[in-house]
Amino acid sequence: MDFYIRVFVRVRTSAAGVKDSPLLASRVYQCTGCGTFELEPVAKFGNSKYTPATGPKVGQSCPQCGGKWHIGGPIYNGDIHTPSFVDRVLAELDKEEEFQSHKRLRGLLTAVKEEVHVPLFYSPGSMANTLRCSTPPLAMLKSAIINAGYIVSQCHTEPLSLKTNAPSSFLWDAMKAWAKQKGEGGGAKKGSPGASILAREITHEIDFSAAEEAERKAESVRFVPAPEAGWGPKPRAGTKR
Ligand SMILES: [Zn+2]
Numbered sequence: 425m426d427f428y429i430r431v432f433v434r435v436r437t438s439a440a441g442v443k444d445s446p447l448l449a450s451r452v453y454q455c456t457g458c459g460t461f462e463l464e465p466v467a468k469f470g471n472s473k474y475t476p477a478t479g480p481k482v483g484q485s486c487p488q489c490g491g492k493w494h495i496g497g498p499i500y501n502g503d504i505h506t507p508s509f510v511d512r513v514l515a516e517l518d519k520e521e522e523f524q525s526h527k528r529l530r531g532l533l534t535a536v537k538e539e540v541h542v543p544l545f546y547s548p549g550s551m552a553n554t555l556r557c558s559t560p561p562l563a564m565l566k567s568a569i570i571n572a573g574y575i576v577s578q579c580h581t582e583p584l585s586l587k588t589n590a591p592s593s594f595l596w597d598a599m600k601a602w603a604k605q606k607g608e609g610g611g612a613k614k615g616s617p618g619a620s621i622l623a624r625e626i627t628h629e630i631d632f633s634a635a636e637e638a639e640r641k642a643e644s645v646r647f648v649p650a651p652e653a654g655w656g657p658k659p660r661a662g663t664k665r
Contacts, residue, residue, distance in 0.1 A: 443474055448502035452544070453482045457491025457617030458554050460592045461544055466498050488596050488624070489554075489617035503541045510537045528648040535580040535646040545578075545585040546595055554618045556611035557603035562586070566638035568598045571631040576638075583647040594628050596621055601630040 446467035454461040468477045485492060514533050523529065552559040562578070565586060569576040574590035588595070600622060603609035612618030650656075 444469075446474070448500060449498035450501035450543075451479075451498055452496040453480070453493040454496065455486035455489060455491040455617075456494055457486060458489040458596075458621060459547075459550055460486055460488050460596070462592070463499075463501055463543070465501065488592065489620040491617055499543055501543050504539065504543070505536055507537060524651075527645065528651075531646045531648045532580060535578060538577045538646075539580055540575050540577045540587040540589065542587050542589065545582065545587045546592075547582075547585055548599070549584055551595070551599050554612075555599055555603050555609050555622060556618055557599070557608035558606060560599070560602040563634070563638045564602070564632050565595075565598055567635040568601075568630050568632050569594070570635040570638055571633065572628065578646065597626045597628040598630050600624075600626050601632070605632075 447465060447469055449467075450463040450465045452461055452463055462482050464479050464481045465477050467474055469475075482493060510533055514530070514537070517523070517526065517529055517533065520526065548562065548565055549559050562584065566576050569586070569588050569590050572590065572594060574588055574594070576586060576588040576590070579585040579587050586595070600609070603622070604626075609618070609622050612622055
């Protein structure tokens with residue numbers, strides 16, 4: 425056995441907590457053409473009252489490419505971890521330097537600690553594929569997002585991803601600015617989602633100059649590869665395959 429985990433679950437009862445739960449669930453609208461997504465909470469709270477949310481917050485079609493929406497969810501839309509708990513685990517880890525997986529655990533926990541609290545991430549590779557351009561360096565995209573005053577991180581499960589509070593219109597503008605800078609994007613077929621997106625003017629100011637935070641995060645080790653192929657929990661003892 426390589427490792428096992430033990431999960432402790434503490435169940436609390438709270439009438440107020442139950443009322444809060446719909447505030448943490450969101451419907452998802454995802455464009456069938458370009459993958460742009462929008463989250464819409466199913467309930468809202470105001471004037472000391474919980475009420476069903478009003479909507480939809482999106483129009484009939486995607487504002488980026490004109491595609492139709494897939495409707496999904498509701499999905500959980502609350503905080504994904506407790507930062508103080510992650511800090512405590514990191515502090516414990518520092519006392520156990522002899523762990524073989526120390527570097528990997530520290531990397532994963534650091535990525536978790538820095539992760540922006542939004543449930544879904546963007547894939548710059550897929551966005552570049554839609555526009556038929558090369559994928560910009562992650563640090564460059566992160567810099568543009570930080571320079572515009574938004575927060576950004578990777579997702580701890582996917583190194584080549586972006587979690588951010590920047591609107592999708594900003595991210596597409598950053599991708600278009602990159603394609604323009606490289607003289608790319610001409611390969612998007614007429615009438616395709618990519619061509620529709622490229623036809624729209626860039627409305628946000630995009631500043632790719634290196635933001636210190638983006639560079640620092642890109643340099644340090646967050647995503648250590650698995651020590652060997654197929655590494656992970658083995659079948660339960662006694663199970664024959
Ligand atoms: Zn779209």
